[in-house]
Amino acid sequence: MEPIVGYSRAVVAGQTVHVSGTAPIPREGEPPEGAYEQARLCLEIIGGALAEAGASFEDVVRTRIYLTDADDWRDVGRAHGEVFSEIRPASAMLVISGLLDPRWRVEIEADAVVSR
DSSP states (O other), rough: OHHHHTTEEEEEEETTEEEEEEEOOOSSSSOOOSSSHHHHHHHHHHHHHHHHHOOOOGGGGEEEEEEEEEGGGGHHHHHHHHHHHHTTOOEEEOOSOOSTTTTTTEEEEEEEEOOO
């Protein structure tokens, strides 16, 4: 979707990496059904974008999590915690009315600062 909409998965500005809102879009097939699995896929995609930009999860200073159902917060939070429990970036979890594809339950953004 990046070339169609006109955005980048990640942008490097100095020592900062901004990763766009990342939906649970697999390379092939359909998105997973569960909120936990969707969040894990979002984080996997974010991890790849960070690596391409010369960063890692350890460099993440902020995440934003968008949920379409407030009841999914525990499952999505568990997935987020599996990656960030030691890193502990600033974060927000917001409930919104919907995402572009109605099958998507979560979308995640990340900002990183690379100090090396």
